[in-house]
Amino acid sequence: QVQLVESGGGKVQTGDSLRLSCAVSEPYFTTVTMAWFRQAPGKEHEFVAGIFWMSGKTYYADSVKGRFTISRDMDKKTLFLQMDALIPDDTAVYYCAARTEPTITQRFGDYTSWGQGTQVTVSS
Secondary structure (H helix, E strand, O other): OOOEEEEOOEEEEOOOOEEEEEEEOOOHHHOOEEEEEEEOOOOOOEEEEEEEOOOOOEEEOOOOOOOEEEEEEOOOOEEEEEEOOOOHHHOEEEEEEEEOOOOOOOOHHHOOEEOOOEEEEEEO
16 A cells, blocks of 8 residues: 655635645555545545546546646655635545556545545635
């Protein structure tokens, strides 16, 4: 399993931006797809965005499409989530996740490695 470490969360106001980062440790070569999930208090993990590590092809949940951008820096072995036009409904703990299968799924349990999570709080 790869080790994932998120950073970049914080408290912001509606309309602000944040960029989350997720550092990927060895065995790096086993990572095929990665994703960002979030979990609000009392709710299940929600898929936010996914990316194929090699091709860079991306997928987004409808709730964040047009506002969030997932990307990766292969040299720095880092996954990013640029979050713009934040709204209070975006408040959650955000997790990055990785899997060795060549498909992006929206189920948190389908991924084999997860980070510790980073809190994002958006006030109105």
